[in-house]
Amino acid sequence: MGRKIGSRYTANQILGRGSAGTVWLGEGPEGPVAIKLLREDLSSDQELVSRFVQERTALLGLDHPNVVSVRDLVVDGNDLALVMDLVRGTDLRTRLDRERRMAPEAAVAIVADVADGLAAAHAAGIVHRDVKPENVLLDMQGPLGPGGAHPALLTDFGVAKLIDSPRRTRATKIIGTPDYLAPEIVEGLPPRAAVDIYALATVLYELLAGFTPFGGGHPGAVLRRHVTETVVPLPGIPEELWQLLVQCLAKAPASRLRASELAARLREQLPLLVGMPPLDVDEPGSEAAEALEEEAAPVAPRERVRRGAVPLVPGAKPDSNRDTHTSMRVPGPDELAGGARGTARVPRASGAPRPGSARNRASVARRRRITLSAAAVALIAAVGVGTWAATSGDDGGGTPSDTKNSAPTSP
Incomplete structure (x- = not known):
């Protein structure tokens, strides 16, 4: 039996659980919908409910082919829910987990779609603040684009802003996922549209390389890298595409492209990427890299660390629906100082020794x-x-x- 959400909707089946709530397959007056039911502790927060209602007009007015539309916002007793379009497909994280990395043409086509969606949101004064593969849905029923890419739609608009109330976060919290956070957020500046561009460029880097440019290790070290490290080039991609990535990963927000500019520039690159295979780079910590290291100089077994979103609690498992919107504390000065894990991970050609590996140590x-x-x-x-x-x-x-000072000789 379904669960009633307000007077117009029925939640029938759980599609997944996330840190912000539960996503249900539901039914409304106009047919199937996706219903995001926020956690009870959030729905009982009167300040958040007030912000929820204030955001209603902006979120309902965001209509674009590359955005998962919010149809309704429901406040009913203890229920606080976003009713959204149902997308028949999967999220980008699922595809990335399956393929490890994507061919450049398909990766660029997907990111260009997302950039178009962001351009519409930014024009409406809405900043997403949590752009990541988990929040990009691929419409498997839509027409195929360049490189066989399915249409991409950005979802979960408004969730970060709703949860990020001053009383909830104060000055010791950061809203977002560490791997995709722009440097200005780490430094405590208010999030503007440029933070979404930085996050989207990080997603493109991950689609091409199979790992994020500054991820891995303790969340504090990840945040430090965003502020202090320079992104290392990916071998094998056109120089024009690399320069786009560099510009959108700039530490200074004003140096980054706007979403509409990024979408247009990316589509200009598509003819150069036709038929190009996925990049051949070893992911740090991958089995291939570890096997080469252990063959050269056996070392004690180490825990494999999944690249991508960094768990904030050691041993924590990813959410079942990959909705990993999180709130984390700002690291202290000692954590930001880095250490053994505080260096950027350097992409390298397949088979080359990883810095810090057994092979690399032996060579040193x-x-x-x-x-x-x-x-x-x-x-x-x-x-x-x-x-x-x-x-x-x-x-x-x-x-x-x-x-x-010599001794005298005998006569």
Whole structure:
């Protein structure tokens, strides 16, 4: 038996659970819908309910082919729900998990679709604030685009803003997922449209490489990298596409493209990407890279770390529907200082040793031994020259000052 949501909707089947709530397959007056029912602790927050109602007009007015439309917002007793269009397909995270990385043409086509959706949202004064593969849906019933890509739609508009109340987050919380957070958010600045561009460029990097440019390790280290590290080039993509990524991953928000500009520039790149296979780069921590390292110098087994969204609690499992909208504390100065894991992960050609790996350490040790040996040889040579010089001075007859302290000879 279905669960009534307000007076017009019935939730029939759970599609997935996330940190913000539960998504249901539902039925409304106009047919099937997706119903996002927010958590009870959120629905009991009167401040949040007030913000929810205030956002109603803006969210209902956001209508674009690349945005999952919000049909209704329901406030009914303890129920707080967003009623959205039902997309017949899957999310981008599911496809990425299955394929590991995508061919550049398809990846760029998908990101261009999302950029178009963001352009419409930004024009309406709405910032998404949590752009990531989990929030991009692929319409499997839509026409195929370049590279066989399905139409992409951005979902979960408004959830970040609704949850991010001053009382809930104050100055010690960050709304978003660490791998995709723009530097200005880490530094405590208010989120503007440019944060969505940074996050979307991070998604494109991940679709091409199979991992995010600054992810991996402790969330504090991830945040530090966003602020301090420079993105490392991906081998094998056209220079024009790489420059687009660099510009949209700029630390300064004003340096990034606007969403409409990004969409247009990406579509200009599509003819250059036809038939290009997925990039051949080893993901840090991948089985191929680990196998090469262990073959060169066996090391103790290490836990495999899933690249992509970083769990905020050690050992935590991803949400079943991959709706991983999270709220995390701002790291302290000691965490931002980095450490062994505080360096950016460097993409490299397949088979090349990973920095810090056993193969890399062995190579460094060999170079160090050669350097030390050369230094020792130089030192021995220097000592030999000094000894020779001293001996030559004795044989050539000393000056009066050389012999003034010598013992007198017998008559």
